[in-house]
Amino acid sequence: MHSQRNIGRLSVYRRLLYGLLEARTEYVHSHTLASLAEVTAAQVRRDLMAVGCCGTPRRGYAVSFLIESIGELLDTPEPQGAALVGIGNLGSALLAYFSGRRPKLAIMAAFDIDPAKVNRVMHGCRCYPVEKLENTVRKKDLRVGIVTVPASEAQGIAEALVRGGVRGLLNFAPTRLHVARDVFVEDMDMTMSLEKAAFFARREDRKRKARRVS
Amino acid sequence: MHSQRNIGRLSVYRRLLYGLLEARTEYVHSHTLASLAEVTAAQVRRDLMAVGCCGTPRRGYAVSFLIESIGELLDTPEPQGAALVGIGNLGSALLAYFSGRRPKLAIMAAFDIDPAKVNRVMHGCRCYPVEKLENTVRKKDLRVGIVTVPASEAQGIAEALVRGGVRGLLNFAPTRLHVARDVFVEDMDMTMSLEKAAFFARREDRKRKARRVS
Numbered sequence: 507m508h509s510q511r512n513i514g515r516l517s518v519y520r521r522l523l524y525g526l527l528e529a530r531t532e533y534v535h536s537h538t539l540a541s542l543a544e545v546t547a548a549q550v551r552r553d554l555m556a557v558g559c560c561g562t563p564r565r566g567y568a569v570s571f572l573i574e575s576i577g578e579l580l581d582t583p584e585p586q587g588a589a590l591v592g593i594g595n596l597g598s599a600l601l602a603y604f605s606g607r608r609p610k611l612a613i614m615a616a617f618d619i620d621p622a623k624v625n626r627v628m629h630g631c632r633c634y635p636v637e638k639l640e641n642t643v644r645k646k647d648l649r650v651g652i653v654t655v656p657a658s659e660a661q662g663i664a665e666a667l668v669r670g671g672v673r674g675l676l677n678f679a680p681t682r683l684h685v686a687r688d689v690f691v692e693d694m695d696m697t698m699s700l701e702k703a704a705f706f707a708r709r710e711d712r713k714r715k716a717r718r719v720s
Numbered sequence: 721m722h723s724q725r726n727i728g729r730l731s732v733y734r735r736l737l738y739g740l741l742e743a744r745t746e747y748v749h750s751h752t753l754a755s756l757a758e759v760t761a762a763q764v765r766r767d768l769m770a771v772g773c774c775g776t777p778r779r780g781y782a783v784s785f786l787i788e789s790i791g792e793l794l795d796t797p798e799p800q801g802a803a804l805v806g807i808g809n810l811g812s813a814l815l816a817y818f819s820g821r822r823p824k825l826a827i828m829a830a831f832d833i834d835p836a837k838v839n840r841v842m843h844g845c846r847c848y849p850v851e852k853l854e855n856t857v858r859k860k861d862l863r864v865g866i867v868t869v870p871a872s873e874a875q876g877i878a879e880a881l882v883r884g885g886v887r888g889l890l891n892f893a894p895t896r897l898h899v900a901r902d903v904f905v906e907d908m909d910m911t912m913s914l915e916k917a918a919f920f921a922r923r924e925d926r927k928r929k930a931r932r933v934s
Contacts, residue, residue, distance in 0.1 A: 673920075682757065690921060697818075701727070
């Protein structure tokens with residue numbers, strides 16, 4: 507069984523491996539990948555063993571075989587579709603960002619309440635009025651929902667997505683979503699992350715000043 | 721000493737408390753806040769004790785006093801400034817998103833390589849050419865940097881921010897940043913998060929189908 511952290515790390519390794527492949531690197535040692543991913547080499551070896559990959563002491567792991575093996579776990583044989591709700595500044599930025607990034611995972615439908623934003627194609631994705639959310643998600647068999655609506659709308663939108671068949675949510679709205687236990691929610695809480703960065707920046711700054719004085 | 725998770729939770733509580741305040745709720749019990757934040761009541765009480773707040777069994781905690789106490793830890797007496805680098809789709813979305821959200825924490829300068837995007841004000845924030853990054857960050861005494869440039873540029877930008885005095889980074893570029901140990905990095909890895917949501921959505925979907933069959 508794979509944990510959330512395990513899946514997260516495999517996704518990170520794959521991104522790094524694509525980078526190595528582009529640089530025409532054919533083999534990689536666990537300690538190299540570990541240093542790029544900022545984890546331990548033992549961790550890398552455990553994670554890769556779980557997708558059936560063992561390196562050799564001399565050459566390490568074959569980069570393209572690793573990418574393939576991680577893909578067998580992370581990707582579906584058929585491309586998987588996601589729905590995005592809320593085509594504001596952030597929503598359109600995400601449509602652009604994810605467009606063509608992963609062949610096996612694409613935003614297949616976007617929704618908004620604003621009539622000016624719908625019934626057109628944006629960054630390769632068709633935009634629908636939000637009233638059609640539940641039916642479109644069901645018809646297109648989408649299992650992943652990206653929530654980029656204001657906090658006050660997010661819970662209702664999450665419920666409509668789940669009714670349509672969504673089982674995984676990526677939530678950018680600054681609020682907690684309350685959904686059934688068998689629906690996975692990944693929160694992207696940008697205000698919290700910025701406040702954290704600001705807090706630890708101040709702490710490090712104080713420490714540095716204290717070192718300079720002493 | 722506050723851990724990363726501790727600071728993250730306090731930031732979440734504060735956002736929820738602002739919501740309660742808007743709804744004119746004056747007192748809140750730890751179990752109510754716990755259920756909103758999806759943590760245990762014991763966790764809430766521990767976290768709040770660490771900022772010097774104790775509720776009473778009858779009325780719970782005074783909402784406005786809690787907000788104030790959390791603010792004393794998370795905020796500076798003086799407003800704290802952040803720099804954003806990369807005014808693309810995502811960068812402009814973040815400028816709009818953070819504009820006016822926290823009085824004590826604001827993006828005070830944005831940078832881009834594109835001459836068409838600089839020497840103007842966007843969502844209340846002045847935009848500069850990227851050559852002025854290090855000097856402007858130093859002159860404005862900014863300690864937090866938000867990185868929204870492509871992966872290939874991110875490391876160089878992070879180094880320039882750190883040379884200018886930044887001690888906390890919020891990184892949206894899909895790459896690991898290698899900086900000095902005393903610089904805090906919070907990664908916002910959207911591809912990883914979407915892949916995680918997709919993986920667990922599939923798993924829950926399979927489980928649900930298995931239950932239906934059996």
